[in-house]
Amino acid sequence: MVHLIDRRVQGKNKSAPNRERFLRRYKGQIKEAVARAVKGRSITDIESGERISIPVKDVNEPTFGHARGGVWETVQPGNQEYLKGDQIQRPKGGGGSGKGQAGNSDEISEDEFVFQLSREEFMNYFFEDLELPNMVKTQLAATTEFKSQRAGYKTSGTTSSLHVLRSLRGALGRRIAVGGKSARRLKDAELEMAALMEQSPDMSDPKVIALKHEIHHLRTRLLAIPFIDPFDLRYSNRIKVPKPSSQAVMFCVLDVSGSMDEQKKDTAKRFFILLYLFLTRAYDKIEVVFIRHHTAASEVDENEFFHSRESGGTIVSSALNLLTKIIKERYPGADWNAYVAQASDGDNWDNDSVTCRQLLINSIMPLVQYYAYVEITEGDPQNLWEEYTQVLDHHANFAMQKIQAPADIYPVFRELFKKQPK
Numbered sequence: 001m002v003h004l005i006d007r008r009v010q011g012k013n014k015s016a017p018n019r020e021r022f023l024r025r026y027k028g029q030i031k032e033a034v035a036r037a038v039k040g041r042s043i044t045d046i047e048s049g050e051r052i053s054i055p056v057k058d059v060n061e062p063t064f065g066h067a068r069g070g071v072w073e074t075v076q077p078g079n080q081e082y083l084k085g086d087q088i089q090r091p092k093g094g095g096g097s098g099k100g101q102a103g104n105s106d107e108i109s110e111d112e113f114v115f116q117l118s119r120e121e122f123m124n125y126f127f128e129d130l131e132l133p134n135m136v137k138t139q140l141a142a143t144t145e146f147k148s149q150r151a152g153y154k155t156s157g158t159t160s161s162l163h164v165l166r167s168l169r170g171a172l173g174r175r176i177a178v179g180g181k182s183a184r185r186l187k188d189a190e191l192e193m194a195a196l197m198e199q200s201p202d203m204s205d206p207k208v209i210a211l212k213h214e215i216h217h218l219r220t221r222l223l224a225i226p227f228i229d230p231f232d233l234r235y236s237n238r239i240k241v242p243k244p245s246s247q248a249v250m251f252c253v254l255d256v257s258g259s260m261d262e263q264k265k266d267t268a269k270r271f272f273i274l275l276y277l278f279l280t281r282a283y284d285k286i287e288v289v290f291i292r293h294h295t296a297a298s299e300v301d302e303n304e305f306f307h308s309r310e311s312g313g314t315i316v317s318s319a320l321n322l323l324t325k326i327i328k329e330r331y332p333g334a335d336w337n338a339y340v341a342q343a344s345d346g347d348n349w350d351n352d353s354v355t356c357r358q359l360l361i362n363s364i365m366p367l368v369q370y371y372a373y374v375e376i377t378e379g380d381p382q383n384l385w386e387e388y389t390q391v392l393d394h395h396a397n398f399a400m401q402k403i404q405a406p407a408d409i410y411p412v413f414r415e416l417f418k419k420q421p422k
Contacts, residue, residue, distance in 0.1 A: 023121065030117070034125045052117050123277075148238050157235030171232035179222050186218040248286045248337040248369075250279050251323055254305065255344035257294040257314035264376045268343035269306050271374060271409050275341055276302075278417065289326060293319035299326065316348045316384060317355045320364060327367050338368040341416075346375045346382025357387040365395040372416045373400040 023030060033052040082088065117125075153166055193211045202208070252272050256265065279286055290305035291297055294312030297319040319342075327338055348356070365371060375385050381402075391398045401412040 151237045151239040153234040154237040161235045163234050163236050166234040171228040179225050182218050182221050189215050249331050251289045251340040253319050253342040254292045256292050259347040260345050267376050297322040314348050317352050320359045324363050340371045343374045345377050346384040348384045353383045353387040360391045361394050371398045376403045378404050
């Protein structure tokens with residue numbers, strides 16, 4: 001019989017199985033509540049939990065009760081207002097101490113059912129139907145790679161894995177432990193024999209005869225100890241451990257030129273923050289590369305990507321050239337799934353926009369699994385958008401969306417990374 005003990009930490013008077021059952025049962029209402037909660041909070045706070053409220057009518061369960069039935073006579077305390085036979089209306093409410101105004105409805109309402117979603121539960125519901133498109137690649141195995149490493153010694157194994165030095169060291173220790181007492185006594189007996197022979201070399205002396213028998217017995221006992229025993233054999237133990245490897249790489253390309261004002265940059269940063277949270281949560285094996293550009297492009301770390309104030313003109317092709325170089329040098333197509341997300345206001349030199357289109361069609365798109373372009377603009381499409389629309393005709397793994405206000409970040413994000421039909 002196997003006993004399973006649930007050691008998960010849970011609060012007082014709370015049951016983890018009951019909570020999981022509750023979340024499954026009211027999944028639809030919880031997802032709607034999460035969507036409402038997301039609209040009113042900052043993206044930087046997306047990882048915290050949330051207080052979710054569900055109407056009581058949605059969580060009520062049918063109950064069975066026993067009616068009193070029959071005819072009952074009761075005695076009530078007397079008063080000066082009512083007489084026998086008077087119809088008394090039901091009270092409309094208690095005399096609470098709240099500051100709100102009284103309602104004019106006779107209906108009795110109940111507060112909504114409110115409970116706290118943990119950070120993990122909140123993120124599960126938010127990212128439930130999102131994924132990186134085209135994640136599986138024929139050249140890349142989905143299984144985890146392992147590497148072999150030493151893990152001490154074991155008492156059984158093949159002849160080829162026998163560790164000779166460790167086995168001899170164990171055999172020596174065993175012989176010392178088993179024959180140590182006899183070896184010390186043999187040494188003392190030989191010294192006694194030498195002393196007796198110096199005093200009286202008479203071999204018929206009973207003491208000499210007794211010492212000779214004892215020495216012979218001790219030497220026989222020591223010789224009987226095997227030089228090496230199967231117990232002493234030690235074999236090298238090697239185990240397989242997961243080899244750290246990334247199955248996908250995500251490039252975040254951000255335009256920080258002078259035409260990108262603080263509001264646009266903030267919107268782009270919010271989009272990338274959300275994307276970064278999604279990637280690091282949804283996939284364990286993924287690397288993220290940050291590229292920011294104005295007239296020149298550079299690869300930066302996460303902190304500089306989101307907080308650096310460097311700005312300048314606009315040459316988008318500089319970022320695409322750097323992107324192509326990094327992919328070819330560090331992320332070969334046979335071993336990596338490459339994804340690119342680019343955010344810009346679309347304002348670029350006309351000639352450079354044509355160069356960007358050619359780079360995408362001829363160089364970048366064959367190397368990546370998915371390319372998502374987000375244009376942050378409040379007016380008409382810019383020249384970069386017009387050139388990028390031609391990429392759609394050549395590559396189905398290219399997508400583009402517009403963000404006009406921070407409120408568009410979530411729907412655009414979900415549209416770009418929604419689960420693909422099987």
